[in-house]
Amino acid sequence: MLTFVTGSKQAFEVSLADVSQTQLQGKNDVILEFHVDDTTGANEKDSLMEISFHIPNANTQFVGDENHPPAQVFREKIMSVADVGTGVEEAVVTFEGIAILTPRGRYSVELHLSFLRLQGQANDFKIQYSSVVRLFLLPKFNQPHTFVVVTLDPPIRKGQTLYPHIVLQFETDYVVESTLSINEDILNTKYKDRLEPSYKGLIHEVFTTIMRGLSGAKVTKPGKFRSCQDGYAVKSSLKAEDGVLYPLEKSFFFLPKPPTLILHEEIDYVEFERHAAGGSNMHYFDLLIRLKTEQEHLFRNIQRNEYHNLFDFISSKGLKIMNLGDVRTADGVAEILQNDDDDAVDPHLERIKNEAGVDESDEEVFFS
Incomplete structure (x- = not known):
């Protein structure tokens, strides 16, 4: 969290996990831009899009020099703990051409540090992990596909339709190898015991494991029920x-x-x-x-x-x-x-x- 204190009292605080980009404007100003959230809850209330900080050269908290001004010191500190890049933010991992049944379409699914992004030909959704309340991993019996359901609260909206469940369909036997694009220090601290530097395995398992590690959401899979054909449904x-x-x-x-x-x-x-x-x-x-x-x-x-x-x-x-x-x-x-x-x-x-x-x-x- 970034806390702004004035007169020994807290004025406000900002979650650095929600920061998407930073910009150095001139020598003394730093602009923070925040992730857009496409869930209905975000649309129903005012959201902070950006905030600008003025860092005087005479400040004593972020000390710099002629070649490394205080505003740059402040920006680098923000970048070290926030979900940002030097330019366009890079995803931790991307899964290309994934079939999504609701909302229907084929999407590129990007998993970032604080949100997931669905990029399709006609639609683009950004969803904060704080809206992800549970994941479901549900194999389809006797078919080469596995459902992964991302349950949201609040849901996303497409036109007049609300989608509280994103239903992804993966090829069950498809094997992927993914290396995470993530700062090593962050991986070894914030995501210690939650994420590995790289994964190789069935695509639905790799996706669910990384999604769980980033979002913190629990995963539900079939329990004791078996059909007459030994399926799960x-x-x-x-x-x-x-x-x-x-x-x-x-x-x-x-x-x-x-x-x-x-x-x-x-x-x-x-x-x-x-x-x-x-x-x-x-x-x-x-x-x-x-x-x-x-x-x-x-x-x-x-x-x-x-x-x-x-x-x-x-x-x-x-x-x-x-x-x-x-x-x-x-x-x-x-x-x-x-x-x-x-x-x-x-x-x-x-x-x-x-x-x-x-x-x-x-x-x-x-x-x-």
């Missing part, structure tokens, strides 16, 4: 969108679109619904999840052979199953969801901040 559809539903240790996550995260603590009850007998529908069932807010999510067309694995997993989590005890009959059909906001902002996103502070040892990802 079951195929289903949410309204008109086909996807997969991941039953995780503390939540359910439907991917890829609309990415819908449902925390166990927000669930009132779940209900298994049979399709009417006859035709191909008899091989499928639906899963209704009703929240304590009375919102409902109906996951349709789950293969019938997934029933026992799902039932046992949900029972083990202590979630209320309304079919039991004849509260509702097993053949009952719940009303069709009336809420059209399933693809809007996740209504439980604020809860993730609390979850982010809880140790989930059985879900944490550690890579060497």
Whole structure:
């Protein structure tokens, strides 16, 4: 932090992690420019873009000489601890041509010291790590891709659409070798035991490891649930969108679109619904999840052979199953969801901040 004190009292302080560039103007002035944040929270309030400091030659805190004026001493001190470069800031590491499913497009993903940047042909997002509340590493069964989800609070905005979850899709077997562009002193102090100078491994593991080290966000991966084919998720559809539903240790996550995260603590009850007998529908069932807010999510067309694995997993989590005890009959059909906001902002996103502070040892990802 940079603290400005006047009359022995603190006037203000500035986080040097938010400084993107510094400029020496004349002999006595130093300008600090700050990172732009494209989350909605940044857009809803005033943000400091730049600040200028005048460093007199007679000051006693940053002492210089004729060839090395005090303003330059001050600037070098700032540069030694801030996320800045001599010109255009260099990323710690860049992953080129990454497929992102929401917001859809192919992006260059840059990981900087205090923010991540998504650069596409039509869109450019800068996201402070302070907005990253959790990472999810979710393999796709029997497919050559792995999801990595970056969950944000506040979300980013594209047009009128809010995106609380950035869904990246990596080729599962693709191996990369990355050397971090980072000051050795910073690496050995601030990021000691969090980052290594270089990495070689599967791209989704390398990305997640570096992202975790820079942002400090925890990583959630599949827990104990296994499908009938020994996968981590079951195929289903949410309204008109086909996807997969991941039953995780503390939540359910439907991917890829609309990415819908449902925390166990927000669930009132779940209900298994049979399709009417006859035709191909008899091989499928639906899963209704009703929240304590009375919102409902109906996951349709789950293969019938997934029933026992799902039932046992949900029972083990202590979630209320309304079919039991004849509260509702097993053949009952719940009303069709009336809420059209399933693809809007996740209504439980604020809860993730609390979850982010809880140790989930059985879900944490550690890579060497």
